[in-house]
């Protein structure tokens with residue numbers, strides 16, 4: 330996307346607009362504090378907002394549309410952008426509902442926009458967040474150049490030598506603590522008109538979502554979902570694995586958590602207090618811990634987004650990159666119905682349940698044997714809940730790039746039999762297979778010709794034969810992966826690698842794997858090359 334010629338979008342707010350608010354007649358003389366919202370699009374349990382309101386008489390809530398997320402560098406599909414825009418409109422309403430003037434929208438490099446406020450005497454606070462390299466660099470520069478204050482309060486452990494020490498206890502206390510609070514009557518909530526808002530941004534950049542079944546963003550819809558889910562939480566364990574049942578049976582809150590319409594702690598508290606006790610509740614609560622666990626990983630090491638966490642696996646499958654194979658996986662035309670249905674569902678709706686995400690990632694890396702990052706980027710583009718902290722770390726875990734023993738291999742044919750025995754999911758997303766009796770949907774290529782004729786479809790024409798021989802590919806992968814696994818396990822003995830892997834058992838767990846499974850790399854073999862190359866890159 331690029332800003333349309335006929336709908337130019339100003340870099341905003343301009344210095345005059347900022348100066349005008351600093352001198353507004355009915356406001357005190359002193360400028361106040363800008364609350365720079367990013368992925369915390371709520372006014373409750375918001376650490377930055379609470380800190381600003383405690384210290385200042387005037388606050389100005391601000392969201393900056395960063396062109397880098399909208400032009401060719403942007404990594405999100407239009408439906409996720411539209412979801413974000415819903416969340417922003419909702420945030421604007423949240424401020425107005427408590428008597429404030431609403432949300433100010435900026436457009437441009439966030440640092441340039443913030444600099445205008447800082448030059449006019451405003452302070453800036455933002456909630457600390459775990460982000461990839463771009464966000465981390467942006468925040469570092471904002472801190473250094475503009476004195477932006479980043480307020481922690483998301484349950485993650487920062488500035489600790491060993492963040493994983495007592496980690497669960499610390500997260501548990503954070504869950505149990507009172508939310509951040511502020512009194513809207515104690516502070517003036519200001520706004521400046523900039524000529525920018527989500528609709529204009531959509532017009533200017535040609536945001537045109539095509540996905541279907543995408544929920545509306547914002548805190549209101551998030552709260553409705555949370556309330557409804559807490560009431561039916563007992564059904565959660567039984568719905569989680571089937572791609573059909575999960576659509577309504579899991580909470581559906583991931584995209585709302587990703588943009589911070591609700592804090593993870595608010596969700597935890599609601600479920601803890603309102604949901605009936607039982608397996609559903611405990612399973613759900615453990616997933617809220619996972620959310621923090623994976624986000625902590627990205628905080629501990631931003632490289633998760635683009636480098637194999639265990640350097641031994643850097644570049645694995647790179648020599649086999651086959652763009653045609655990647656393309657059939659993306660399009661859902663691999664000849665494996667459960668993978669194809671899932672990939673088409675992802676592209677059409679921007680959501681898949683955990684098991685199908687794991688299946689598609691595993692199939693891509695273990696069976697098609699393609700480079701993990703291209704697959705992870707594809708997911709990240711299409712998921713409405715696309716969260717760098719969870720998507721890329723999950724991809725690396727599913728692919729086995731950490732180096733812990735035991736591969737997570739999902740057999741796509743077994744998944745059809747177990748999770749879609751009536752063929753509802755496959756029939757919905759791969760309609761060309763709908764006429765086939767459900768008993769053949771695990772392996773359509775084995776359907777007797779007489780049955781194919783009877784139902785009027787020809788496998789190989791209407792639907793492709795499998796693009797690879799599953800068993801042969803699996804064995805080949807196991808061999809290739811196994812050949813370097815000893816070296817990978819050994820690398821987990823390195824303090825630096827153990828820390829970045831952030832295993833839930835901490836550095837100790839990584840060391841045990843190294844001790845039990847590690848083998849020295851062959852001095853002149855491929856494994857040794859892989860190890861030394863990436864090792865230099867990592868520590869240089």
Ligand SMILES: Cc1cc2nc3c(=O)[nH]c(=O)nc-3n(C[C@H](O)[C@H](O)[C@H](O)COP(=O)(O)OP(=O)(O)OC[C@H]3O[C@@H](n4cnc5c(N)ncnc54)[C@H](O)[C@@H]3O)c2cc1C
Pocket residue numbers: 579580581582583584586587616617619620621623681682683684686687690708712714715716717719720721723724727
């Ligand atoms: C390859 C892969 C990529 C993934 N990418 C993302 C992503 O980009 N964003 C994302 O939110 N989730 C991701 N997940 C995790 C999981 O699939 C989704 O959180 C879940 O399907 C979202 O639906 P829900 O909110 O109804 O889940 P629920 O089952 O209701 O779970 C509640 C919440 O717990 C958290 N959660 C659940 N499972 C996990 C998990 N395995 N790891 C970390 N947190 C979890 C999420 O915040 C979720 O909203 C990924 C999983 C895999 C295997």
